[in-house]
Amino acid sequence: MKNAKRILFAITQSEWGGAQSYVLKTAMEARGRGFEVLVAAGGEDELKQRCLEEKIDYRRLRHMRRDISVISDVRAIAELISLFRLWMPSTIYLHSSKAGIVGSIAARLANARRVVYRIGGWSFLDPVSPLRKSIRLWSEKLTARFKDIIIVLHPDDEALAKRHGIIPKERLMMIQNGLDLPSFEWKLLCKKLARARLQSLWARGRVNGENDVAHSPDSDDFVLVLTIANFFPTKDLLGYLDAVATVHEAHPTARFLIAGDGDEREALEAKRHALGLDDVVSFPGFVNDASTLLSGADMFVLPSAKEGMPWSLLEAMAARVPCIATDVGANAWMIGKNGWIVPPKHPDLLSEALVKAIQNPSEANRRAEEARKDVELRFTERAMFEKTFQLFQ
Numbered sequence: 001m002k003n004a005k006r007i008l009f010a011i012t013q014s015e016w017g018g019a020q021s022y023v024l025k026t027a028m029e030a031r032g033r034g035f036e037v038l039v040a041a042g043g044e045d046e047l048k049q050r051c052l053e054e055k056i057d058y059r060r061l062r063h064m065r066r067d068i069s070v071i072s073d074v075r076a077i078a079e080l081i082s083l084f085r086l087w088m089p090s091t092i093y094l095h096s097s098k099a100g101i102v103g104s105i106a107a108r109l110a111n112a113r114r115v116v117y118r119i120g121g122w123s124f125l126d127p128v129s130p131l132r133k134s135i136r137l138w139s140e141k142l143t144a145r146f147k148d149i150i151i152v153l154h155p156d157d158e159a160l161a162k163r164h165g166i167i168p169k170e171r172l173m174m175i176q177n178g179l180d181l182p183s184f185e186w187k188l189l190c191k192k193l194a195r196a197r198l199q200s201l202w203a204r205g206r207v208n209g210e211n212d213v214a215h216s217p218d219s220d221d222f223v224l225v226l227t228i229a230n231f232f233p234t235k236d237l238l239g240y241l242d243a244v245a246t247v248h249e250a251h252p253t254a255r256f257l258i259a260g261d262g263d264e265r266e267a268l269e270a271k272r273h274a275l276g277l278d279d280v281v282s283f284p285g286f287v288n289d290a291s292t293l294l295s296g297a298d299m300f301v302l303p304s305a306k307e308g309m310p311w312s313l314l315e316a317m318a319a320r321v322p323c324i325a326t327d328v329g330a331n332a333w334m335i336g337k338n339g340w341i342v343p344p345k346h347p348d349l350l351s352e353a354l355v356k357a358i359q360n361p362s363e364a365n366r367r368a369e370e371a372r373k374d375v376e377l378r379f380t381e382r383a384m385f386e387k388t389f390q391l392f393q
Helices: 018-032 046-053 070-087 097-109 130-146 155-164 181-187 191-204 237-250 265-274 290-296 311-318 331-335 347-359 361-378 381-392
Strands: 006-013 036-042 057-060 091-095 115-118 149-152 171-174 223-228 254-259 281-285 299-302 323-326 340-342
Touching (some): 006 097, 018 046, 018 311, 018 381, 130 155, 149 381, 155 171, 237 265, 311 323
Parallel strands (some): 006 091, 036 057, 091 115, 223 254, 254 281, 299 323, 323 340
């Protein structure tokens, strides 16, 4: 017999990011509300480790892949059918595009009771070829009928779903991301300690490593600009380096720390060197406590070509850090006039906004304070969870 309170979370990849963070937090909340919980994902990266630390059951999906592969996708569907029939969840909660597509097909074939799909950002908006965009769009449209509810995070993605006919069986609804501010602030380091930690990370991620501190941002004379992002094409970090080169000409004391890792690391390191930014830009790798260090940064930049509703930007707003972001996904809806929003893939405009923010620190800090108030009013974890768990009753 199906358990009346049993949620199976499925997500494509286990390497850490905003979606994985949400899955872990929501699984913990579900357990606290009396649900049995199982998290299933491709790989055995950070998500698995954190689930084990929190004593949340984890299942590796051996055939789940991010890229399209007919053989792997068919095997992933078969693997999920077996898991659904064995574990018999009352709700299957799908996250990310590939898991949403193959997971909903498997749920249909397994006669699953209820399927909820939460999309962080539509994959057909990714910077890929027109053919891939078309395949992704039609995959979402055709499998929408296998989902009871589709959750989007902001108004633009809701409008896109309606425009393209991505309509689930029951309803399409918007539930924006939200933070538990008391918990966030309890973990947030004070400015002095966070600054020291960021300085150490900046030195570690330079070409010459920690022993070369000649160019380290070790005083208040340096402007320390932080970015937290995986090294994927959707983040457009390669384009961001062009903006950094321009800003550095205007403000030689500016230093840029990009915390994260991924497939584009080698290309980013090569471009950093080609632009003469080896002493200006640092790639310290993945930092698992990056959000706790935000108060040590002077600016936060998110230069993405595509986003959903990024946790990193929401956390920077909550930490009162002046924010500069591109007009993709929910970014403009989140920040409004309480930061700087520029078109994506325009390093000239991005550098211009950064220079304005650096040259006008009082205005930057004023906007940052207003952004923090917005988080308090509009983006709370309590509201997010109350709306979400109404779907699992």
